[in-house]
Amino acid sequence: xxxxxxxxxxxxxxxxxxxxxxxxxxxxxxxxxxxxxxxxxxxxxxxxxxxxxxxxxxxxxxxxxxxxxxxxxxxxxxxxxxxxxxxxxxxxxxxxxxxxxxxxxxxxxxxxxxxxxxxxxxxxxxxxxxxxxxxxxxxxxxxxxxxxxx
Amino acid sequence: xxxxxxxxxxxxxxxxxxxxxxxxxxxxxxxxxxxxxxxxxxxxxxxxxxxxxxxxxxxxxxxxxxxxxxxxxxxxxxxxxxxxxxxxxxxxxxxxxxxxxxxxxxxxxxxxxxxxxxxxxxxxxxxxxxxxxxxxxxxxxxxxxxxxxxxxxxxxxxxxxxxxxxxxxxxxxxxxxxxxxxxxxxxxxxxxxxxxxxxxxxxxxxxxxxxxxxxxxxxxxxxxxxxxxxxxxxxxxxxxxxxxxxxxxxxxxxxxxxxxxxxxxxxxxxxxxxxxxxxxxxxxxxxxxxxxxxxxxxxxxxxxxxxxxxxxxxxxxxxxxxxxxxxxxxxxxxxxxxxxxxxxxxxxxxxxxxxxxxxxxxxxxxxxxxxxxxxxxxxxxxxxxxxxxxxxxxxxxxxxxxxxxxxxxxxxxxxxxxxxxxxxxxxxxxxxxxxxxxxxxxxxxxxxxxxxxxxxxxxxxxxxxxxxxxxxxxxxxxxxxxxxxxxxxxxxxxxxxxxxxxxxxxxxxxxxxxxxxxxxxxxxxxxxxxxxxxxxxxxxxxxxxxxxxxxxxxxxxxxxxxxxxxxxxxxx
Numbered sequence: 001x002x003x004x005x006x007x008x009x010x011x012x013x014x015x016x017x018x019x020x021x022x023x024x025x026x027x028x029x030x031x032x033x034x035x036x037x038x039x040x041x042x043x044x045x046x047x048x049x050x051x052x053x054x055x056x057x058x059x060x061x062x063x064x065x066x067x068x069x070x071x072x073x074x075x076x077x078x079x080x081x082x083x084x085x086x087x088x089x090x091x092x093x094x095x096x097x098x099x100x101x102x103x104x105x106x107x108x109x110x111x112x113x114x115x116x117x118x119x120x121x122x123x124x125x126x127x128x129x130x131x132x133x134x135x136x137x138x139x140x141x142x143x144x145x146x147x148x149x150x
Numbered sequence: 151x152x153x154x155x156x157x158x159x160x161x162x163x164x165x166x167x168x169x170x171x172x173x174x175x176x177x178x179x180x181x182x183x184x185x186x187x188x189x190x191x192x193x194x195x196x197x198x199x200x201x202x203x204x205x206x207x208x209x210x211x212x213x214x215x216x217x218x219x220x221x222x223x224x225x226x227x228x229x230x231x232x233x234x235x236x237x238x239x240x241x242x243x244x245x246x247x248x249x250x251x252x253x254x255x256x257x258x259x260x261x262x263x264x265x266x267x268x269x270x271x272x273x274x275x276x277x278x279x280x281x282x283x284x285x286x287x288x289x290x291x292x293x294x295x296x297x298x299x300x301x302x303x304x305x306x307x308x309x310x311x312x313x314x315x316x317x318x319x320x321x322x323x324x325x326x327x328x329x330x331x332x333x334x335x336x337x338x339x340x341x342x343x344x345x346x347x348x349x350x351x352x353x354x355x356x357x358x359x360x361x362x363x364x365x366x367x368x369x370x371x372x373x374x375x376x377x378x379x380x381x382x383x384x385x386x387x388x389x390x391x392x393x394x395x396x397x398x399x400x401x402x403x404x405x406x407x408x409x410x411x412x413x414x415x416x417x418x419x420x421x422x423x424x425x426x427x428x429x430x431x432x433x434x435x436x437x438x439x440x441x442x443x444x445x446x447x448x449x450x451x452x453x454x455x456x457x458x459x460x461x462x463x464x465x466x467x468x469x470x471x472x473x474x475x476x477x478x479x480x481x482x483x484x485x486x487x488x489x490x491x492x493x494x495x496x497x498x499x500x501x502x503x504x505x506x507x508x509x510x511x512x513x514x515x516x517x518x519x520x521x522x523x524x525x526x527x528x529x530x531x532x533x534x535x536x537x538x539x540x541x542x543x544x545x546x547x548x549x550x551x552x553x554x555x556x557x558x559x560x561x562x563x564x565x566x567x568x569x570x571x572x573x574x575x576x577x578x579x580x581x582x583x584x585x586x587x588x589x590x591x592x593x594x595x596x597x598x599x600x601x602x603x604x605x606x607x608x609x610x611x612x613x614x615x616x617x618x619x620x621x622x623x624x625x626x627x628x629x630x631x632x633x634x635x636x637x638x639x640x641x642x643x644x645x646x647x648x649x650x651x652x653x654x655x656x657x658x659x660x661x662x663x664x665x666x667x668x669x670x671x672x673x674x675x676x677x678x679x680x681x682x683x684x685x686x687x688x689x690x691x692x693x694x695x696x697x698x699x700x701x702x703x704x705x706x707x708x709x710x711x712x713x714x715x716x717x718x719x720x721x722x
Contacts, residue, residue, distance in 0.1 A: 024409075077295055
């Protein structure tokens with residue numbers, strides 16, 4: 001009997017703009033790129049509170065939140081989103097990723113507070129979707145295997 | 151003059167003559183035709199500008215024969231201002247070097263401004279933090295992570311007093327990048343000036359005060375379009391009457407551009423916004439010749455050098471024609487398209503970041519060749535953080551070298567008459583006008599923003615641009631070509647915000663609130679509410695509240711309750 005990999009359900013991502021920063025070129029470009037890569041993308045629009053983002057992520061049943069932050073407030077805002085997910089018991093189901101104007105020195109601290117991936121300015125689009133897919137698939141467990149029909 | 155040109159054109163060119171121009175038109179056309187047939191056989195790739203406009207391989211007198219040297223090109227300082235708004239341009243006065251700067255509390259920013267002025271900067275450009283731009287006090291829970299981060303925190307008049315302590319307001323011009331809360335910041339600046347003994351009629355500078363592009367690109371909107379436009383017209387009216395040397399609006403295309411718009415879209419959307427503001431001022435009963443001289447513009451200069459030069463030359467001609475022909479202005483000052491630029495922004499790369507120094511220098515050159523009035527050159531490390539003192543200094547020196555060593559400031563519009571630049575200026579004007587006419591047919595900028603059309607077009611363009619970089623169609627040095635491993639990236643010395651600054655700002659605010667006359671604050675805010683419900687100008691009531699040390703959050707709180715807030719349309 002041969003086994004084949006069953007295409008798991010499409011990855012759902014919430015692209016979110018926390019805090020007061022109003023620059024969303026990057027957020028929109030990422031949203032387009034992830035959609036083109038076959039993912040389902042929900043964009044929050046500007047200036048969402050971290051509570052609103054956590055609630056939207058749960059309501060929309062997403063696999064990951066992509067935070068886009070260009071104001072420099074990435075450490076505090078990411079920490080709040082992750083704390084919010086933990087408080088609702090969803091931190092294992094929903095991965096948090098961060099992109100934007102992130103100085104190199106802040107990548108490790110972001111990873112330490114629980115960001116699953118950091119995509120600073122200059123990350124090629126083509127690197128982002130595969131990385132997200134890898135993270136989500138490993139979080140969803142091993143790729144589901146099913147008996148082949150032929 | 152015209153007859154002399156005709157005579158010369160009809161006489162055959164003398165062999166060996168040193169007068170290459172004007173030549174025999176027919177002979178030239180024939181020669182060009184032969185030349186073009188010859189080069190068509192040689193294979194060469196096509197080329198487009200950053201806006202996607204196709205370029206000829208060379209431009210000749212044939213390319214500009216439809217242009218009139220007087221009506222289309224003219225002379226510097228004269229309608230239609232293609233060649234510049236001042237007759238002698240930089241020979242008379244070099245452009246203003248105005249570095250966008252500000253962070254932390256007013257105390258730190260005051261020191262940075264004094265330092266920049268000592269380094270030879272000629273104007274101050276105040277960067278405000280996001281809470282100030284959004285009408286939130288530093289102690290608002292929503293604001294806490296953003297206090298002092300991308301600019302200086304201003305809560306009350308006391309902060310503005312500290313910001314300009316020891317800086318002579320009568321001798322510098324100050325630009326505030328402020329939009330939703332521009333009326334409040336203007337009220338504070340006027341009050342601080344008065345307390346320095348400088349009457350409002352003597353203050354010079356700019357408030358950005360351009361809400362329409364905030365809805366599209368920059369995001370610091372608070373109220374819906376109608377009350378926001380009312381506030382803008384109130385400030386313009388106030389400045390006409392009381393502060394006539396202060397530019398009460400700087401219509402900004404820069405943010406469209408940095409959000410992804412092409413150079414053509416940037417120019418068109420900006421002028422379409424300018425038209426909207428002009429119409430609102432006319433509706434209020436102001437005269438075009440009275441308010442149009444106070445309108446200035448602000449753009450991003452990106453990398454495509456000649457397209458940028460053409461954009462600015464076309465912008466001057468198109469705006470002059472719109473103001474004269476569409477609105478019937480008579481005063482040439484009303485028709486002048488005066489503009490500032492920022493060099494850097496989304497063209498800066500995190501990879502090989504010092505390459506940004508070179509990009510910014512070329513962008514500054516393009517701006518100056520385009521006839522700019524004020525320039526902000528970004529520092530190379532702004533792809534990561536607010537600049538350090540060293541990188542900020544280098545950015546300013548970049549402009550000083552350009553102004554004082556390269557000789558570009560010696561001749562007005564040095565590229566004027568270039569076949570390419572004139573032909574392409576004409577092309578940019580026609581392309582931008584076509585977009586403006588389309589927006590007109592759709593009811594103007596306000597409905598096009600409310601339904602998300604402009605936002606969608608810009609986002610689609612941003613995505614297309616990113617794809618072109620990723621597939622190598624658009625070369626970015628150090629990003630998709632000439633790349634290398636970058637071991638030093640984690641060791642950059644970057645600016646860091648002192649976390650204690652936010653706390654100090656909140657403490658200062660509570661001190662002010664304890665010290666001020668709180669019954670006066672309450673009565674001025676009550677009056678502001680009454681005025682908001684009327685159709686009277688809000689400026690006097692805002693000035694009264696500011697003088698009573700009411701905070702930005704309190705003033706905007708009243709206006710939020712009365713006006714409501716903007717709801718973002720879906721934009722992707």
